[in-house]
Amino acid sequence: MADAARGGLGEAFPLGGMTLYPVPESVSRARRWFRKFTASYDLACSIDDCVLMLSELVTNAVLYGEAEESWRVRVEWWRAGESLRVDVHNPGFPADVRRRDPDADDAHGRGLLLVDALSDNWSVGPSRFGGTVVSFRIDAAWKP
Template sequence: MSFKPHARRVEHTRRMAGALLRQDDVAREAVETVQLLVSEIVTNAVVHGNGDRVRFSLAYDPCGTVRIEVDDRSPARVAVRHPDPDEESGRGMFLVDALARDWGRRGTRTWCTVSVGSAREVRA
């Protein structure tokens, strides 16, 4: 999907990702992790992006992997920061680095992958 960079789009994108994964019976904890990472990467795109649009995609492999990808049209490098405890921002990529299986930046796109299981697998 594509949208104008606005703060209200972060929550909208987060909710949409959760709804899509819950349709496929992905475990609640995994959905919450994906939603957190969506929020962090989309927020970075809205705040630091260069274009008039943000492009977001979410791909779910039923074998257990979710790929989040956000294109912010910014050629800037993305880095993991270690902010001081009293800083109010700067933890987004730290969380992505800690929770994602893998992540990176290709051109103007930031992506990450998350290993998830389905609710059926958790109950089995």
């Protein structure tokens, strides 16, 4: 299996995914679909935390993804051992993705700060689709 699908945890198995238009309405659609498609797994981790992180990453993809031609945001979720990994792909540049430390009165810049606080790990790198993939991982996501 490709390194991108491994997530550093051994072999990863795809659980689901979605393709979204790069419009603000896609953020709420991603939240709804993720809840619906993960419900059958009876995850041990906080779905609310996962939905919040997914929402932040899709928002960033919609706001900051850029391409000369028509493009989409791709979201995938994987099982890697007992971990859940969620990937959000967009055509932006990996070097442009960074965690910020906003001032208390800043209106923006907290998305990756939240992902950093709520996930067990997160990463950014080149997407296999071209552009960027930002991922988060939740360990012990499945009930024993």
